[in-house]
Amino acid sequence: MQPIRSMFNEVRYELVKIILLNVFLSTIILFLLADLVALIFNMPLWYVIIAAALYFIIMMAFEVRKISIRHVEEKNPELKEILRTAKDNMNEDSLMAHALFFEVLEKMKRISSGTFLDFKKLMIKIATIFTLAIVLVSIAFFNINVAKFDNPLERPMAAISGFLGGLTGTEPEGMGGDAGAEVFGDPSLANLGKDQLVATVNPSLNSPDFNSVDPASPASDPLSDLGGEGGAFNTPEGGYSDSGLSERDQERSYNYAKQTQG
């Protein structure tokens, strides 16, 4: 009885492999379709990945539960009824049962697992995948976006991240640490400010004549332009200067200028 049991295990294994292949191809089709929709509506890709993964898991569980020896019988008419009879009587220990097992084993030797495959279905799936891939590449090439997807999870996610940031004591992104650099630009760029650009304004045309810009010459006091000592930004009384900057902003500008100078 051991050989017949092993044979049925082998058949089951082969069927699982075929189901895996079929479900995998279906999942790819679903993934490509969903990706197409995501591309057109500007949806995030991880939505598509989650949907495809869920489909794969559910379909595998469903199909594996549905495995029946009848699938093999349908594909191989010479095994009709004999295979399920052998399966239902695997524990029988009689001469007729053994003779049946012997016959089933003999017949199964002549059958390859390829016969379990539905080639027509398989070819249709592969052709569908190919077509979808071409459509997807074309849409990506022409950059077709029908609508901007309003991510319903964006606000809750931002709120959660803000809440978590509050709990851990870290500031939300862009507000601390390098905030000064973001506001004022990279300090190295400020060195350009050391050079003096002189432009002549043509009063008759009311627009600058950039053809008559003189070459840059080093400034005597670069801080004068940025509110350094004796600069225009400095106000002896404090408060708001003529430029409209607050005292704190002026101080920050001064510190930044010093940093770049130093």
Next chain:
Amino acid sequence: MAAPSAEAVKNIDKLKATFTNITAEIGKKIVGQDEVVEQIIIAILTDSNALLESYPGLGKTSTIKAVAETMNLKFSRIQGTPDLMPSDITGTYVIEEKDGKKVFKFQRGPLFANIVLVDEINRATPKTQAALLEAMQEKQVTVGNQTFELERPFFVLATQNPIDQEGTYPLPEAQTDRFLLKIILNYPTIEQECEIVDRYTKPQENEQLQQLLSAESIILLQKLTRQVPIANDIKRRAVEIVAKTRHVPELIEYGASPRASLGIVLAAKAKALMDGRKFVSAKDIDDMALPVLRHRIVLSFKTERAGKSPDDIIREVLKSV
């Protein structure tokens, strides 16, 4: 049980040839009743009894005699008549002189055989018909306070005709239920009838049929029949067919009992064995439903008035299951 040898498996494969030879041998005497012969052999393989019904002159008795000839078994014949007494078939005590003393000795009747042909069973009185019941079901005969086991294999093959009902005693349902199969013989085709005419209008050769099966081999075949594996869904189909006959009151007044389910499955196993298969197919079940069920259902008045036969109704049931 250890796995059987390749030799044993080959012997099982040869069974089909054996049954083909038996059918061919019977065919030397009987023309065009292959299905009937097959069903009689099925009754023998299932260790059961069969009731043959047909209009007179279709070869019921000849067929049974031909089947019996191909088997090396004790054969006896009982002719059903209204004055047939139970003791005429079971046997009776007779006074015998032994050592100068008169003693009662049991004289065995025609029931003590392997194949018993009860011709025109419906002409025997209900009392005599009832005497057959114990033999058919229990394979034993009780006379007075003594019980005698019947030799194995034992089966009753009875005949009756559906017309000329005057002076007959239709078998009660309880007795017809004891017959596994009710086999109907139909008229032969023109070609078959020509052959019958040819064969039986020439000088008689009195050909003897070859004996192909012994009592031991029949008992072995009966064991093998019960061993034929059947798939669960096919077994369930048999049971559903029988159960369905109990749930169509507009067509059937009384449906078949669970004994019919046993009968269908067993007969289907025998049919599979005869066909050289080691498993029962759904077709075997359908083929056996007619002979197993036709005498076990009682049609409703409405159905009878519509002129439908039990076979018509069983076919409808088969379609619906």
